[in-house]
Amino acid sequence: MIRTNITIGLFGFGVVGQGLHAVLERTPGLRARIGRIAVKDRNKARSLPAELFTFDKQDLLDDPSLDVIVELIDNADEAYIIVKQALLNGKAVVTANKKMLAEHLPELIELQRSTGTPLLYEAAACASLPVIRNLEEYYDTDLLDSVEGIINGSTNYILTAMNRDGQPYADALAKAQRLGFAESNPALDVEGLDARNKLVLLLAHAFGLVTGPEELLAVGIDCLSPLATAYAREQGLAIKLVAEARRLPNGIIAAAVLPTLVAPSHELANVHDEFNGLVTQSGFADRQFFLGRGAGAFPTASAVLSDLSALTYGYRYEYKKIQQNAHLSLAPDAAEVDVLVTFEDEANVPDESDFTVVHEQLRSAQRGNYLIGTIGLGQLARATWLRLPGVCVVRLACPLRAASQAVGARPAIETELVNEISR
Ligand SMILES: NC(=O)C1=CN([C@@H]2O[C@H](COP(=O)(O)OP(=O)(O)OC[C@H]3O[C@@H](n4cnc5c(N)ncnc54)[C@H](OP(=O)(O)O)[C@@H]3O)[C@@H](O)[C@H]2O)C=CC1
Numbered sequence: 002m003i004r005t006n007i008t009i010g011l012f013g014f015g016v017v018g019q020g021l022h023a024v025l026e027r028t029p030g031l032r033a034r035i036g037r038i039a040v041k042d043r044n045k046a047r048s049l050p051a052e053l054f055t056f057d058k059q060d061l062l063d064d065p066s067l068d069v070i071v072e073l074i075d076n077a078d079e080a081y082i083i084v085k086q087a088l089l090n091g092k093a094v095v096t097a098n099k100k101m102l103a104e105h106l107p108e109l110i111e112l113q114r115s116t117g118t119p120l121l122y123e124a125a126a127c128a129s130l131p132v133i134r135n136l137e138e139y140y141d142t143d144l145l146d147s148v149e150g151i152i153n154g155s156t157n158y159i160l161t162a163m164n165r166d167g168q169p170y171a172d173a174l175a176k177a178q179r180l181g182f183a184e185s186n187p188a189l190d191v192e193g194l195d196a197r198n199k200l201v202l203l204l205a206h207a208f209g210l211v212t213g214p215e216e217l218l219a220v221g222i223d224c225l226s227p228l229a230t231a232y233a234r235e236q237g238l239a240i241k242l243v244a245e246a247r248r249l250p251n252g253i254i255a256a257a258v259l260p261t262l263v264a265p266s267h268e269l270a271n272v273h274d275e276f277n278g279l280v281t282q283s284g285f286a287d288r289q290f291f292l293g294r295g296a297g298a299f300p301t302a303s304a305v306l307s308d309l310s311a312l313t314y315g316y317r318y319e320y321k322k323i324q325q326n327a328h329l330s331l332a333p334d335a336a337e338v339d340v341l342v343t344f345e346d347e348a349n350v351p352d353e354s355d356f357t358v359v360h361e362q363l364r365s366a367q368r369g370n371y372l373i374g375t376i377g378l379g380q381l382a383r384a385t386w387l388r389l390p391g392v393c394v395v396r397l398a399c400p401l402r403a404a405s406q407a408v409g410a411r412p413a414i415e416t417e418l419v420n421e422i423s424r
């Protein structure tokens with residue numbers, strides 16, 4: 002699609018949809034205009050003339066005067082139906098819906114190929130940060146070793162409000178919702194699932210690895226314990242929700258979303274509020290850092306705008322790395338991670354035999370219970386204690402790495418038990 006005037010069929014007129022309308026008004030150079038808007042709620046007051054709105058998706062999907070469908074709704078299942086039909090109808094699509102994309106990526110890649118119709122989604126990962134197109138194009142000839150970042154704005158906003166401003170978790174979450182940063186279902190944010198959906202997209206564009214979200218371990222910030230927070234503070238570290246994908250030897254990729262202790266010298270330590278930050282490490286370019294707003298109306302709309310502009314010069318994702326890196330595979334059992342696990346009582350003690358090495362333990366009625374150890378990433382994902390109430394897992398300040406032990410071979414446990422056990 003190479004043209005200078007675009008007429009948009011817009012699905013959704015919420016935070017991002019209204020942001021896009023405002024941004025387009027201020028960007029006359031693009032010569033894109035919204036032709037029709039599909040929304041859901043018939044009783045909601047709208048800031049634009051009523052004749053612009055419809056409640057029937059076919060009014061947009063079947064309208065030959067609309068060149069591009071921009072999908073900005075908060076329902077991933079409906080979004081999938083809309084995007085699929087638009088592509089089958091030969092309409093280019095721009096979407097910000099990372100949940101829908103992560104759940105259907107293989108099919109959506111194939112649909113782009115079979116229909117020859119582009120689907121762009123820069124806003125779906127890190128909102129205003131131009132990460133997808135950079136990973137797709139800029140690093141094409143470079144050897145990417147890792148991408149790690151803060152890729153959910155709401156949780157970073159919450160953690161900043163709690164740690165810097167002393168706000169309670171519930172208040173900080175409510176404010177992230179009021180500001181339009183959080184998903185309609187904020188569990189997606191705080192449970193790490195939104196970051197996991199974005200990690201699926203990063204994996205596809207950084208390494209050509211197409212995987213489902215359920216293949217990736219995600220732990221959120223909803224279970225952070227006061228003990229973990231105090232531990233971080235004592236060590237002079239910040240807790241951030243970090244997504245990481247790392248290339249290990251033998252064509253293995255390790256990837257996960259985990260609350261992580263971050264040293265003050267690390268780029269991510271200075272990513273605050275709803276900002277996102279992404280660090281890439283690559284063979285020739287070395288270390289690079291992207292920083293910008295990761296949520297909100299205008300930052301997200303700016304990425305949608307950039308995709309619309311890219312469509313005018315015929316841009317589409319080629320997913321070249323899927324062919325180039327066909328030898329890469331996700332292998333959580335070949336990776337390990339160092340973690341701090343805090344737990345409330347005997348009912349939710351982590352199973353020591355799950356750990357490759359237990360470095361330190363404390364069980365104290367006064368100070369609380371914790372264990373610091375090295376554990377296989379796959380083993381952590383399978384651990385029955387991981388999801389028990391009262392259990393909090395935080396990754397220590399070191400990257401995912403290749404497992405030092407063959408799977409199944411148990412090393413001697415090095416336990417430095419701080420013997421304060423009073424029960
Ligand atoms: N907010 C943010 O910072 C970011 C959001 N995103 C993604 O952008 C998308 C939109 O988010 P956001 O604007 O915050 O969400 P909002 O909840 O603010 O708005 C959702 C909009 O979708 C409409 N809608 C819901 N279901 C349908 C349907 N079946 N048909 C037509 N319209 C429908 C709603 O209609 P009605 O007005 O009638 O209720 C509403 O206008 C989501 O996928 C989100 O994950 C991505 C990056 C950042």
Ligand SMILES: N[C@@H](CC=O)C(=O)O
Binds near residue numbers: 127183184195295297
């Ligand atoms: N809820 C998301 C919105 C942007 O993707 C977030 O907080 O990052």
